[in-house]
Amino acid sequence: MAHYSFYNLRTILILTLGSLTYGYANSVLTYTLGLPGFLEYFNLNNDAAYANAIMGTINGIFSAGGVAGSFTAAFMCDRYGRKATMNTAAVVSILGGVLLAGSVNAAMLIVARLVSGWGVSMLVVLIPIFQAEVSPPTSRGLLVGQHGVWIVAANAITGWIGFGVYYSSNMSFQWRFLFALQCVCPLALLCCSHWVPESPRWLLMQGRHAESWEIISKLHTNSHEFSDRDDKTSYAEKEFHQMVKQVELDAKLWAEGGGAWQILTKPSYRKRMWMGFFTQFAAQATGAMVVYNYMVNLYKELGFSGGITIMLSATYVTVATLANFVASVIMDRVGRVRLLTIGLTGCMISLSLECVMEARFVGATDHTGNALGVFFIFCFICFYAGGIDATSYVYCSEIFATHIRAQGMAFSMAGTFLSTIVFLEVGPTALATIGWKYYLVFIGLTAVDVAIMLWYFPETKGLSLEGINAKFGDEVAVHFHDEEYPASRAEARSSGQGLEGEKDGTAPEHIEHMSRKPSHE
Template identity: 30%
Template sequence: MGRAFNIFTAVFCSIGSFLFGYDSGIIASVITFPAFKAFIGHPENYDSLSGAVVSTFTGGCFFGAALAGWTNDKLGRKRSIQLGAVIALWGCAMQGGANNFACMLVGRIVAGFAIGVLSMTVPLYNTEIAPPKIRGFIVGLAQQMIGIGFIVANWVGYGCQYLEGNQGWRLSLGLQLVPAFLLLVGIQFLPNSPRWLLEQGRDDEARAVVLRLHGGATPEARADADAEFVEMQGVIHAEASARSRNLSDLWETRAMLKRTLVAVGVQVFGQFSGINVINYFGPSMYQALGLSPGQSLLVQGIYGAVGPITNFFFITLILDTVGRKKPLMFGAGSFVVTYSVLTAIVACFPPVVDGVANTHTSAQRAGIAMIFMTSIFFSVSFGPVSWVLASEVFPTRTRSIGTSVATCANWAFNILFSQVSNLAINNVSWRYYLLFICLNAIDFVVIALFFPETKGKSLEEMAEIFGDETALPEVHDQHSDHKVEVEKA
């Protein structure tokens, strides 16, 4: 019962990740709609203006993730998620009802701010309620819901292209209001993070939440819950005296600097995979292979289903067995191969030769296959692992601010790629993909040499991996009543 409640809580909380996936996916379709192009105007500058539509959203995400470090400490994980949902309702309503380009950009910024809060808080919350043995699966559900958001967005976009006038893009963007409202209302019925409650001195509430998460109907479950609670309580109370909430805490010791570099590194390397270039500008990439706009949207819809299916089997069957480091190395190495092949295809078979469209179907299929393979490899590597690793490496006293900084790094590079990618694809074509070959080759070496393995460890045991002085409390187990107490000096 405890595991089922853990999973339900994580899935519902991850509606925030669904919003992230839906918005990222739907904009790739919307910017190809003729009615949206007419709404934006200035066809001679449309590539840069559509890039602004995407990058203003990611810019909002950056600042939302930055603020979330503070709100998670002050308000808690639940209230931060509710705050994100409220802001999402505001931003999505502005996008769907925009009457000019400026209103659209403001709506994108506001919605992005909300997604920034949610993208940082959802993995953090899921990390703190998950038992160590299935933490990879629980936190990986955030990536699963991002993928499902992409699936829904791609098919909504494909269907809405047939609506007349502005109805298509307005409906596509306005549908985001539904999951935002569900999250706002439903999160109220989920428990607070027990670790945050302990930080606030609300120990009895924290114990009750841990017992609930363990499904404490049996003596064994109650004993396990008490043991986890005592370990959690001892470490968090010991850290409380050193808590300062200063950004400099993230590099004050060699061990903390390593934690920060690993968390930031895994998030940035996830962007180096180029996955969001495909997510945002996939239709443009398919058109560069010679497909028509309608065919490009159809292929993007099919593409959106590949990653989530792969991700589900990976987080369910593999992630908590093989760990974090090996999948990351596999992903980086695989991207070098897929982008190398894609570069060769686009270079040898350009979409237009001497004014005549390329109809080399074998080359088109091979190029599409490489893009699909990139999604598959991302879903068994950086997709789920980046969220798991970035949120689990920090001690409780710096987990909020550390996860916030790592997520901000993710969004900073997301902004960069979202702004330049459409221009690069249209102007330098295959040469742009050379960048991703080089970046992922570097990632592979860095991960192999410097990233630790963290699977199966409790959040309080991460000190052993990163070289801190271990400060776990000594525990005395009274078997007669299954109570566990910390021995006091």
């Protein structure tokens, strides 16, 4: 059952401007590598070894900036708040786009990609955290899943724009315009930030209860599970009560346990950290970024040329956008872990079949074989986008306790950036040297990843962010979750249950206080 309001949806959709920013920046080089003007300006047409080295460096440095940006976001999120971090990341992302569009040599291009990676990685860490903290439990998959949907939508937009500028007769305009458009979404995010509230959970950690309640009361609508106002406690009030009590409990345990060192010393926190890192690593270990970033070259090897290679790439990410949206819709029913394992298995099988096609038909003129090669590439993206892409962001954003969520999400995304540094840096040389055999590495890694995920990973669908603590053996201050509550208050009373903290059938004392008019305590 959805408990979100228009205010909630508006907040989620504004935040997706950050998702669009990352998606565009992450994919723009894929299409510039297919533009004659870019290849000519940076002298990437004449010397294959030089071109491979430059392409690998440009991709690798973006991921290096991503690692730095991830931990910058983690620090700023807790110190200055989610909203201030968002605005800072938007400014850095705009700067990266300006430098890219104005690049005059390969060195400047590399520095610009570093700045760009730094800024947009702050957003890719922050946005799912922010979305998770303003989403109700039963719809969190749908709402946080929009992060993945709009990342890939940006990929598709980039592809179709790249296809259009390919036919421009102005060689400089082709790639400079494509890079300059990276500034549009972060600029829009800055302009719309006025309508984005601060995270209510971060406000609670700062002791700002009244401000937090004001936001929570707007974010969620009342549940319809009770027939009248006198015999119900609104969904927002129950959630706020749980949030307050959990923040109090976590603060106490955090202080008693030694503070930040617990991320390393406490087993349940270590477990969450490696699960988040592993989830993002497993997503990249499918070979998705290698397939995507060097897709133009892959199509050329299958016998396609000219603008058709960019058109196929744009179609590829358009299909991915639709698959991501389907994943976000079904995620709250199917579950995170099941979707992830289905996606990983499908990617492994699709990439195996793609290897067969490449081994058999690369350089050949067999149109049927080449068409099958393209077909299996599209099968690959359907499984990746429909099972892994949006789902991995949702899972990583929700498995961490509130007071370590920023650090946990940053560490998780480091799994993406560190693995892509390796996979993309060696990609051009590996593909030029051993060709399709490079993909065997990803097939083997994915087989191992599936087994680990099925065996170790707990399901989190439908649980509140605070309630997920129990999945890792940590204490939950107040158990609040639709499935944990009977359909009506009358059933609760007759079964001897009731909301924690109830006194003689009334709502918890703290909720009663907050529902009147919260004030600073």
